[in-house]
Amino acid sequence: MEEMDEIVQEFLVESHENLDQLDRDLVDLEQHPGSRDLLASIFRTIHTIKGTSGFLAFGNLEAVTHVGENLLARLRDGRMSMTPATTDVLLRMVDTVRELLAAIEETGTEGAVAVGGVVDEITAVLDRDAPVAPVDSPADPPVDPPVDLPTVEQVPVPAAPAAPAAPAAPPAQATPAAPEQPEDAGSRRTVADASIRVDVEVLDTLMRLVGELVLTRNQIVRQASEVEDQDLVRSSQRLNLIASELQEGVMKTRMQPIDHLWSKLPRVVRDLGAQCGKQVRLEMVGRETELDRTLLEAVKDPLTHLVRNAVDHGLEAAAERVAAGKSPEGVLSLRAYHEGGQVVVEVCDDGAGIDAARIASKAVDKGLRTAAQVEAMAPADLLQLIFAPGFSTAAAVTNVSGRGVGMDVVKTNIESIGGTIEVESTVGRGTTCRLRIPLTLAIVPALTVECAGDRYAIPQVSLLELVALDADRAANAVEDVNGAPVYRLRGSLLPLVRLADVLGVESDRADGHVLIAVLQADGKRFGLVIDRVLSTEEIVVKPLATRLKALGTYSGATILGDGRVALILDVQALARNALSAEVLDRQAAEQRTAGAAAARAEDQDRVLVAGIGGGRQVAIPLSSVTRLEHIPAARVERVGSREAVQYRGAILPLLRLDRHLGSVTEREGDDLVVVVYSAEGRSVAIVVDDIVDIVEGETGTRSDIDDHGLLGSAVIHDRIIELLDVRAAILAADPHFYTAAQHDDVVAALEEVR
Amino acid sequence: MSTRLVTFTLEGRSYGIDVTAVQEVLRGLPRTRIPLAPSALAGLINLRGQVLTAIDLREQLGLPPRPADQEPMLVVIRLAGEPVALLVDSIGSVVDVGTEQFEPPPDTLTGPTRDLILGAYKLTDRLLLSLDVDRAIAA
Numbered sequence: 001m002e003e004m005d006e007i008v009q010e011f012l013v014e015s016h017e018n019l020d021q022l023d024r025d026l027v028d029l030e031q032h033p034g035s036r037d038l039l040a041s042i043f044r045t046i047h048t049i050k051g052t053s054g055f056l057a058f059g060n061l062e063a064v065t066h067v068g069e070n071l072l073a074r075l076r077d078g079r080m081s082m083t084p085a086t087t088d089v090l091l092r093m094v095d096t097v098r099e100l101l102a103a104i105e106e107t108g109t110e111g112a113v114a115v116g117g118v119v120d121e122i123t124a125v126l127d128r129d130a131p132v133a134p135v136d137s138p139a140d141p142p143v144d145p146p147v148d149l150p151t152v153e154q155v156p157v158p159a160a161p162a163a164p165a166a167p168a169a170p171p172a173q174a175t176p177a178a179p180e181q182p183e184d185a186g187s188r189r190t191v192a193d194a195s196i197r198v199d200v201e202v203l204d205t206l207m208r209l210v211g212e213l214v215l216t217r218n219q220i221v222r223q224a225s226e227v228e229d230q231d232l233v234r235s236s237q238r239l240n241l242i243a244s245e246l247q248e249g250v251m252k253t254r255m256q257p258i259d260h261l262w263s264k265l266p267r268v269v270r271d272l273g274a275q276c277g278k279q280v281r282l283e284m285v286g287r288e289t290e291l292d293r294t295l296l297e298a299v300k301d302p303l304t305h306l307v308r309n310a311v312d313h314g315l316e317a318a319a320e321r322v323a324a325g326k327s328p329e330g331v332l333s334l335r336a337y338h339e340g341g342q343v344v345v346e347v348c349d350d351g352a353g354i355d356a357a358r359i360a361s362k363a364v365d366k367g368l369r370t371a372a373q374v375e376a377m378a379p380a381d382l383l384q385l386i387f388a389p390g391f392s393t394a395a396a397v398t399n400v401s402g403r404g405v406g407m408d409v410v411k412t413n414i415e416s417i418g419g420t421i422e423v424e425s426t427v428g429r430g431t432t433c434r435l436r437i438p439l440t441l442a443i444v445p446a447l448t449v450e451c452a453g454d455r456y457a458i459p460q461v462s463l464l465e466l467v468a469l470d471a472d473r474a475a476n477a478v479e480d481v482n483g484a485p486v487y488r489l490r491g492s493l494l495p496l497v498r499l500a501d502v503l504g505v506e507s508d509r510a511d512g513h514v515l516i517a518v519l520q521a522d523g524k525r526f527g528l529v530i531d532r533v534l535s536t537e538e539i540v541v542k543p544l545a546t547r548l549k550a551l552g553t554y555s556g557a558t559i560l561g562d563g564r565v566a567l568i569l570d571v572q573a574l575a576r577n578a579l580s581a582e583v584l585d586r587q588a589a590e591q592r593t594a595g596a597a598a599a600r601a602e603d604q605d606r607v608l609v610a611g612i613g614g615g616r617q618v619a620i621p622l623s624s625v626t627r628l629e630h631i632p633a634a635r636v637e638r639v640g641s642r643e644a645v646q647y648r649g650a651i652l653p654l655l656r657l658d659r660h661l662g663s664v665t666e667r668e669g670d671d672l673v674v675v676v677y678s679a680e681g682r683s684v685a686i687v688v689d690d691i692v693d694i695v696e697g698e699t700g701t702r703s704d705i706d707d708h709g710l711l712g713s714a715v716i717h718d719r720i721i722e723l724l725d726v727r728a729a730i731l732a733a734d735p736h737f738y739t740a741a742q743h744d745d746v747v748a749a750l751e752e753v754r
Numbered sequence: 755m756s757t758r759l760v761t762f763t764l765e766g767r768s769y770g771i772d773v774t775a776v777q778e779v780l781r782g783l784p785r786t787r788i789p790l791a792p793s794a795l796a797g798l799i800n801l802r803g804q805v806l807t808a809i810d811l812r813e814q815l816g817l818p819p820r821p822a823d824q825e826p827m828l829v830v831i832r833l834a835g836e837p838v839a840l841l842v843d844s845i846g847s848v849v850d851v852g853t854e855q856f857e858p859p860p861d862t863l864t865g866p867t868r869d870l871i872l873g874a875y876k877l878t879d880r881l882l883l884s885l886d887v888d889r890a891i892a893a
Binding site for chain 2: 211212215452454455503504505542543544545547548551553554557558559563564565566567
């Protein structure tokens with residue numbers, strides 16, 4: 001009896017696998033109706049199930065598979081062709097088989113699953129097409145004696161000619177599929193022989209043990225480096241290598257191709273497409289991309305949800321598509337690939353796209369954002385609002401998707417495994433949802449840092465770069481925007497968060513050095529100020545007690561090389577807690593500016609910000625600025641009522657910007673800061689107090705609040721900057737600047753300047 | 755009807771925990787403090803590769819902090835799967851006590867710690883206070 005159970009068990013496992021394959025093949029078949037290979041493969045699968053069920057005395061199962069087999073045989077032999085109706089009935093057969101298998105798994109018997117309906121349906125299809133059969137393959141009928149039909153009472157006589165195509169009667173087979181069969185079966189067996197099934201729990205235990213080993217390895221390597229013992233050092237190095245390889249090996253055992261998830265999707269897409277009345281072609285690239293099985297499990301639902309969403313909301317109905325000049329068939333493509341230690345999974349559709357303006361108004365309607373907030377957001381950021389809780393753009397709630405729960409759940413699920421999700425869309429062209437998922441959860445590369453004598457780990461995924469400032473530089477480089485510390489990182493302001501402040505501890509760094517870990521979370525960048533950087537190492541993530549998780553500051557704990565525990569900082573939560581909404585909005589605005597600047601000619605939009613005394617700052621377009629110079633005040637000479645300066649063999653008219661704009665210089669000392677401004681072969685020297693910065697673009701908020709000599713004002717890095725009316729300023733210095741140059745020698749001199 | 759308790763001391767008083775809840779007792783291990791956590795959470799310790807939360811019972815019971823030079827002992831208890839380490843002053847022994855020795859806490863015991871003390875066992879030379887472990891580890 002025991003043995004019998006085992007056989008049934010084996011049969012169930014095998015059949016489930018076969019059915020997944022079958023689903024895929026059937027949907028594929030619809031795309032390539034003529035494919036004999038596919039038909040042969042489907043046929044084999046059903047035949048195997050039929051054979052075994054007969055042996056195990058599952059009569060209903062056998063009956064269903066038998067008629068299915070008849071239909072398939074005809075298709076395979078080309079005596080019938082695939083139609084959607086045929087696919088439907090075959091899929092229904094697969095469903096019925098599944099139900100039967102489920103019943104067998106649960107109760108050991110076939111239970112009360114009704115099979116008559118499906119059998120009748122298939123029979124009907126067979127009946128309908130039967131007369132065609134002899135026409136299609138006139139050569140076949142004579143070879144077809146109805147041999148193996150005794151078990152199925154419903155199969156009508158017309159079906160009989162098809163039946164013998166079953167491999168049960170091998171000697172007479174003249175069909176093209178037949179010779180392939182043994183070959184295929186042979187290669188399949190080889191694959192099966194080369195792999196074994198392992199209980200997942202065994203793998204999990206192995207993984208845990210390897211985690212411990214990695215920790216112990218770290219400890220030993222550390223200790224060995226402190227002792228002067230050559231042998232020990234050598235052994236520890238070997239241990240190091242072996243442990244690393246072992247770790248990699250065990251990780252590999254847990255890796256599974258993403259195809260395990262995807263294989264279910266063709267069926268989902270097909271059914272959903274039929275339900276919504278849409279034609280959908282599913283493309284999959286990167287099926288072999290592997291990731292940890294726990295993660296695979298975790299992305300299953302989110303991914304399915306995204307796919308359903310894409311079919312339901314993303315793609316338009318055929319008529320709509322044709323009207324928009326697109327092919328009636330919508331394309332849904334799934335792509336998976338490795339990138340920077342992460343797995344990227346994209347779900348793209350070529351549908352209508354998402355209208356950012358609609359998202360914006362919806363978000364305001366639902367009270368998720370204020371109108372002003374929405375106003376300040378870039379279209380790309382607006383799109384991300386679809387992940388906000390309680391957001392749903394579907395005009396009508398369908399039974400497929402669009403209940404307003406969903407996208408936020410998708411986001412939460414993905415984030416809970418340390419992944420991220422973003423959406424891109426072009427109206428009329430389609431939408432892409434991109435998931436970034438870590439390869440594995442258990443062991444992550446991390447940076448260990450020190451703060452107030454304690455060590456913390458920061459997952460490398462969030463780390464962009466490290467900036468070290470010595471005391472001298474730190475004093476100048478760390479500035480503040482009305483109390484909020486910032487650092488200029490390559491021209492743009494990076495908000496700084498002091499880890500000691502966040503944690504409410506006392507930093508022990510008293511020498512003025514500043515160490516900044518530039519982190520990225522939720523698409524926002526910020527600098528975390530820490531006391532010391534220790535090292536990068538692979539850490540094993542240990543879960544935290546629920547109470548500590550609730551603090552929202554730590555994502556876990558780990559054991560360091562010396563055996564002590566270090567907390568792992570939750571960078572996402574830090575970003576959320578430490579960066580106030582305004583900062584985020586400002587960053588979003590900056591990003592938008594940066595994006596806009598990139599879109600236009602880049603240089604044109606960069607401005608030079610200069611101080612002119614009285615706390616005022618003026619922006620000058622950088623494109624026409626040729627040089628920045630310091631000139632001794634004594635070199636300023638007078639030409640009539642104007643000032644001028646000799647510069648590289650030419651006379652430059654001088655404009656004191658402070659006077660021009662009604663300010664008073666605060667600069668002391670006997671040199672002048674001069675911006676040499678050139679256009680069309682002429683130059684002027686504009687005197688300012690100091691050069692503050694060069695910034696990308698003129699930024700978001702602009703206003704036309706202006707004054708004499710100004711074009712308006714703009715907010716750059718939280719400050720109001722006056723936009724210089726350059727033309728007016730230059731004309732004030734040199735009224736002839738914009739008229740053609742009068743003297744050739746001046747032109748020559750100026751050419752030289754340039 | 756007798757109960758077996760593991761005893762330990764805090765600020766000179768004897769306390770007891772049901773022996774079945776105790777996984778092991780050990781000398782103090784290095785602790786990693788947890789900024790922002792409630793003060794009773796005295797840090798994280800590494801117990802053979804497992805990260806445990808340490809709870810300072812002095813803090814929980816409203817006793818004065820332990821003198822800096824006194825190294826605490828750890829009582830590792832396992833409740834509902836998740837092991838937790840309790841910081842105590844010193845470990846006593848395992849004693850058998852009978853229900854007839856037990857008396858609920860006096861009405862004069864008030865305040866938050868009343869919930870943590872189940873009652874007292876009257877030993878010949880001292881009182882052994884029985885601790886409600888579930889409540890003691892709930893912050």
